[in-house]
Amino acid sequence: MNTYRLLISCPDAHGLVAKVSQFIFEHNGNIKEAHHHLDAQNKRFFMRIEIESNPTHLLDDFKQAFTQLAKQYQMNWQMNDANQRKRILIMGSKSSHCVADLLHRGHENELEGNIIGILSNHNKLSKIASWYEVDFKQVAIEKATKTADMAKMMNTVDSFNPDVIVLARYMQIIPKSMCEKYQGKIINIHHSFLPSFVGANPYQRAADRGVKLIGATCHYITNELDEGPIIEQDVLRVDHSDSAAEMQKMGQDIEKITLAKGLQYHLEDRVLTCNNKTVVFR
Template identity: 45%
Template structure:
């Protein structure tokens, strides 16, 4: 039995027999379930399932053929589904502006073997991070934004995504608002870290906004990018208590540590295929 599992993600209307049908299908195709998690959203009547499995014989196994065979089950239960081979490391493109802490953290985790991805490059609208990125052995794509006309830059960005066959774009404090066209092109495969515990304190300088309001908890939010600014489905959040004695600068320092941890968890869960989008929310099998 192989130690490398495959993953099946399922979401569908709640119907009696879905778990039995999926489990039975895998058994019929000589696959052993290693782990399975399910969730029923009572509000929407949607059912979600993540199953890891391994074939009895790796040499005789074909993931594409398994997918074709699953179509009959999917049609019966109106299942939206995806199959993944965990040996295939997703290709990730990171975007950054002038704040490097999230970039530094992601690259450290990647170089240490803690992040199961292939980082194929870094995009920036500034040149500040070039030396560190190139020292890390990665290509640096400086794509400056023309004031009042960001369309050419976004076209270059999307061309990079296509040319490099990118699976996930990570906005690691990339301080640009993406156009509706770009959001649509990257739907479900673009994660942003927002330096605030959303939905409060959106927009610029959220830590300064929070300080002005005398908050006692600060945090950060990782979410999928949509056309609704800072309102995409939330993947992960983190918080830390603060007191009146903390300055705005103190909050920035504390907040940056939270951002790094939250973004790393969100990226890891996404590439491990633990996240299913559920309308404006997510189901995370962490």
């Protein structure tokens, strides 16, 4: 029994659900889970259907046949085999809380994907990578040689052939060309409740502003810093007695959990984007 995930986004049309459901039924698929969303403002329809199917040859057959229907309704679509686990590349820097948490989840087989490597501009994460027997590459980024360093970093990224890149507190701004090449495939954790405190030092700025909750935001990277589609957010309560340093320490827990949640949604093909927003079918 195989599981496939069909993701569709298209202009709204009468009878869409019926057409797609009927199609799946006729191709020996059984709908295990289905989610729909109509974006009333943009008149766009979104679907995610988990299909269970016995015949191992369903995928190609299905895909070929579905192309017709997709054309008719101007669908953006993809269909993924749940058995083909995504290849995850983690990019980190010095902070280890998110990286350690992801590695442990990977090790315990809790992620719907395989962590294939860690790329960092510092050496600090190499030890933990070796513990978990994950390939570690260091590409230092120096001010003086930034352009060349970034090029080397991007080559290294490409060499991993990743399906998804996780910026686990990488702390460097990703070059435009890489943003474009891996559009919708780079997931970042920002240590604030966006759109509050875009950019550097969000905890210090949260402390300075005197907010009563701090947050973390998991989002796709775009060319605009911290402006990409938000996948998941969470907050925790702080008060006047918490300094910026303490907020940073406390915030690590929601950073790691929010990143893990957002990544898992992506790995399970639960996230579609529409302009600068996400539809997350939980």
